[in-house]
Amino acid sequence: MNANILDLHADPNGPFHGPLAHAFACAVHISVNNGAPWNSPDRGCGCCDPREKREGLAESWGINSAADWRQQQEALLAGTSSNPTGSLLLELRRQASWQTGGAPVQPAMWYQAIAGWCQQNGRDNSVFQQLQGIVGMIVNYENRFVADGLLPPGAVVNDIRAWDLGRGANMARWGVHCGYTDPRTAHWYAARAGELARQYYGSWVEFSAAYILGRCLHFDNGEFGSRYTEPLDVHHTMVTHPQSPWLNIPFRV
Known part of the structure; x- marks a missing residue:
């Protein structure tokens, strides 16, 4: 761009x-x-x-x-x-990253962390699906940030x-x-x-x-x-x- x-x-x-x-x-x-x-x-x-x-x-x-x-x-x-929902999702990704020693968190692991949060907090599948959609949006933004020179390759946003x-x-x-x-x-x-x-x-x-x-x-x-x-x-x-x-x-x- x-x-x-x-x-x-x-x-x-x-x-x-x-x-x-x-x-x-x-x-x-x-x-x-x-x-x-x-x-x-x-x-x-x-x-x-x-x-x-x-x-x-x-x-x-x-x-x-x-x-x-x-x-x-x-x-x-x-x-x-x-934006508490966005902040929650980024927090769950940070927690997943800590568990892997700071390695990049793939979407499947992020979704697993979200599923665990939903189970612990009594949220049904509709909430899980909604949160999955926002994760997809965050990933799309981060990919665009890299393409547009806003972030270096491989970087993510940890907090908003x-x-x-x-x-x-x-x-x-x-x-x-x-x-x-x-x-x-x-x-x-x-x-x-x-x-x-x-x-x-x-x-x-x-x-x-x-x-x-x-x-x-x-x-x-x-x-x-x-x-x-x-x-x-x-x-x-x-x-x-x-x-x-x-x-x-x-x-x-």
Whole structure:
């Protein structure tokens, strides 16, 4: 696939190094795709004014107040996935891999782990069949990730918390943009998102693949539409643009 390299903007008054810059670099799938400076300290998009952003958060997130914003912000950083089914399946594959000493897990072994989970938790065959279908979708995404240069050959995605954490870093800026919080509070939440990302992932590429898989499982349903191609363009931009924070900020400081 030919990469579509996007324009990359930076705010001269925003951070370029340190924990807050790292956190905003975790949020680039949203900010760069929206044409906003990747390191803007107070807005994660360049498309709307505060009133329009409040309307957008109300429509897309059900956020209508500062209290709603804080509740959603904390939920994104809570360590529980917005896609519990996808997270469960990846966890079962990790457990199967541990049992084989880290060897790649073939679909048959993954299905066996799912069948065991269904039996232990009283789930019938219809649930097993549904989970099998999602496994097939995950495998298709991972194969496409390799073909599109998002993952190296043989690599898989082990966890999709990145989708919550990347959105959490950006949600912090949206809180300032909407007037729901002050910069100091927002920047604490953003830095916390970056800190959690470093706990779960080892590199920008690993984080990005996890973010994109989480997003696709929620929105794309195996179609490889714009919900996939847009963050893929951001990924290719961030791993090739000479001014990219991914090339200038170590993922693990």
